Amino acid sequence: MIPFQFERPGSLQEAGRQLQADGTMPLGGGTTLLDLMKLNVLKPSRLSFVKPLLDDSVSVKESTLVVGAGCTMSQLADDDSVKDSFPAIRQSLILAASPQIRNMATLGGNLLQRTRCTYFRHPDMPLNPEGDAELKLDTSGVETSMMAVLGNEGRLVGVYPGDFAVTFVAFAGQLSLSGPEGDRTIDARSFYRVPNQNEFQYSTELKRGEIITSIQLPVSKTLRNSLYLKVRERSSYAFALASASVGIELDGSGSSATIRSANVGLGGLGSIPWHSPEAEAALIDRPATDKTFEQAADAALADANPPQGTEYKVTLAKRTLVRALKILRDHGPLNDQELWAMQHGRGVQ
Ligand SMILES: Cc1cc2nc3c(=O)[nH]c(=O)nc-3n(C[C@H](O)[C@H](O)[C@H](O)COP(=O)(O)OP(=O)(O)OC[C@H]3O[C@@H](n4cnc5c(N)ncnc54)[C@H](O)[C@@H]3O)c2cc1C
Known part of the structure; x- marks a missing residue:
């Protein structure tokens, strides 16, 4: 780890000024940034500790959930309104990382976590920021579980690894930003940019x-009837190989119900947290049958471009999405015990 300067700005304005200087980065909970600095993958010369300046409250105002960027993952997951009414938000937080990390990590930093792909997280590997981004990896024998199959144009690019951001884009979240040119808001779905030819x-x-x-997240009927389903190599403390954040509003019950509205996001698959308007269109105003769900999954993955060795992720993603939709139709939202049982390979009772 290289030496760096640690700043405690007194206001967001002061932090903004510090962050305009080359080599300065904002520090939230530090669970990603300090990690990557210790690995010598990120090398800021100065950190501006913004966490103490940020609001950490959670409130529901006029049908919108508003969360300060300094709120930790644990605080948001344990908030009463989230626990009682917004299952996919809670589930995409409690199925991530570990309790210790969730107690430190802020929502602001969470949205900006970097890919966990090995070829980024090692200073000797060619795809970290110091490396030659043009260098193409030989795909044979390469570890590909953290490489994207969506938003990659067939190239080897790192997958966006986070869980909460998948729910955030699926349910049309917004971010409030403050900077030297003033304050602004931006849709989560336009915030993330897929990598260009020179980016990993x-x-x-x-x-x-x-x-x-x-x-901010709009409080919708679909958010109240939602589920985050995460598939990973082990059943705890691991990043998603594939995940689905889904919500459906049903008119009727069982497979004879009609789907009135739907939200679909996919994780562990895209170079960015993946929103699927294609899957939503394939669900809305259709009967809630297994066939409709399978068609939605096909639509969600129609543009997948899996590099060699990642083909299995496409099948896994489709099955994950179909399973999540079936659980919501047949059972409705899961409580923590039911989620735990399902994530550990037991059926939902
Ligand atoms: C062992 C381990 C396992 C994990 N497993 C999972 C998992 O299964 N699922 C999952 O989703 N995540 C997982 N994570 C990632 C974890 O969720 C993130 O590390 C955490 O959410 C980052 O938040 P932070 O506040 O610590 O960010 P920091 O490390 O402080 O910052 C991360 C990035 O965001 C920037 N930043 C921070 N705050 C702001 C702000 N307010 N405005 C602008 N930029 C900002 C920083 O400059 C930095 O670039 C894991 C992490 C570890 C270490």
Whole structure:
């Protein structure tokens, strides 16, 4: 780890000014940034500790959930309104990382976590920021579980690894940003940019000096009837190989119901947290049958471009999405015990 300067700005304005200087990065809970600095993958010369300046409250105002960017993952997951009414939000937080990490990590930092792909997270590997991004990996024998199959144009690019951001884009969240040019809001679905030809992972619309100050999520019927289903190599403390954040509003019950509205996001698959308007269109105003769900999954993955070795992720993604939709139709939202049982390979009773 290289030496760095640690700043405690007294206001967001001061932080914004510090962040305009080359080599300065904002520090939230530090669970990603300090990690990557210790690995010598990120090398900021100065950190501006913004966490103490950020609001950490959670409230529901006029049908919108508003969360300060300084709120930790644990605080949001354990908030009463989230626990009682917004299952996919809670589930995409409690199925992530570990309790210790969730107690430290802020929502602002959570949305900006970097890919966990090995070829980014090692200083000797060619695809970290110091490396030659043009260098193409030989796909034979390469570890590909953290490589994207959506938003990659067939190239080897790192997958966006986070869970909560998948729910955030699926349910049309917004971010409030504060920077030297003033405050603004941006849709989560336009915030993330897929990597260009010279990039190994996503970038964002965040401008130099801008800080995420809060996030908002509309409270919809689909968010109340939602589920986050995560498939990983082991049943705890692992990143998603595939995940689905889904919500459906049903008119009727069982497979004779009609789907009135739907939200679909996919994780562990895209170079960015993946929203699927294609799957939503294949669900809305259709009967809630297994066939409709399978068609939605086909639509969601129609543009998948899996590099060699990642083909299995396409099948896994389809099955994950269909399973999540079936659980919501047949059972409705899951409580923590039911979620736990399902994530450990037991059926939902
Ligand atoms: C062992 C381990 C396992 C994990 N498993 C999972 C998992 O299964 N699922 C999952 O989703 N996540 C997982 N994570 C990632 C974890 O969720 C993130 O590390 C955490 O959410 C980042 O939040 P932070 O506040 O610590 O961010 P930081 O590390 O402080 O910052 C992360 C990035 O965001 C920037 N930043 C921070 N705050 C702001 C702000 N307000 N405005 C603008 N930029 C900002 C920083 O400059 C940095 O670039 C895991 C992490 C670890 C270490």
